[in-house]
Amino acid sequence: xxxxxxxxxxxxxxxxxxxxxxxxxxxxxxxxxxxxxxxxxxxxxxxxxxxxxxxxxxxxxxxxxxxxxxxxxxxxxxxxxxxxxxxxxxxxxxxxxxxxxxxxxxxxxxxxxxxxxxxxxxxxxxxxx
Numbered sequence: 492x493x494x495x496x497x498x499x500x501x502x503x504x505x506x507x508x509x510x511x512x513x514x515x516x517x518x519x520x521x522x523x524x525x526x527x528x529x530x531x532x533x534x535x536x537x538x539x540x541x542x543x544x545x546x547x548x549x550x551x552x553x554x555x556x557x558x559x560x561x562x563x564x565x566x567x568x569x570x571x572x573x574x575x576x577x578x579x580x581x582x583x584x585x586x587x588x589x590x591x592x593x594x595x596x597x598x599x600x601x602x603x604x605x606x607x608x609x610x611x612x613x614x615x616x617x618x619x620x
Contacts, residue, residue, distance in 0.1 A: 512572045519576035534577055541569055546606045559605055566609055 495503060522530040545562040552558040 508568075512575075515572065516576040523577075534573070538573065541566070542609065545609060549603065549606055549609070563609065 519530065519534070522533065545566050548554060548562040548565075549559050554561045
């Protein structure tokens with residue numbers, strides 16, 4: 492089989508993302524109907540795994556010099572999918588100006604401010620019930 496051309500490769504990537512999004516949204520909806528509590532726990536685990544992976548991408552510069560920008564863009568795209576799948580609103584968990592204790596603990600570990608802000612954004616987008 493011949494190697495796909497650039498346009499074909501872009502179509503493959505676009506359709507793969509679309510199919511994964513549709514499948515995840517359908518599975519998330521079914522899980523929420525069956526067990527909202529289990530869904531919440533599972534979604535929280537997914538979000539933490541994604542945040543950890545994006546943090547590693549940023550920290551290790553695994554995607555080259557633009558790793559941070561790429562990690563942020565990936566985080567935005569995934570957050571949009573998760574928001575659609577979980578049907579959550581973009582409201583902060585705490586009052587403005589107050590920092591969640593878990594974020595304070597993360598900040599104290601010494602990871603970069605960019606990574607902490609990325610995690611804070613995920614928390615704002617997907618607050619715990």
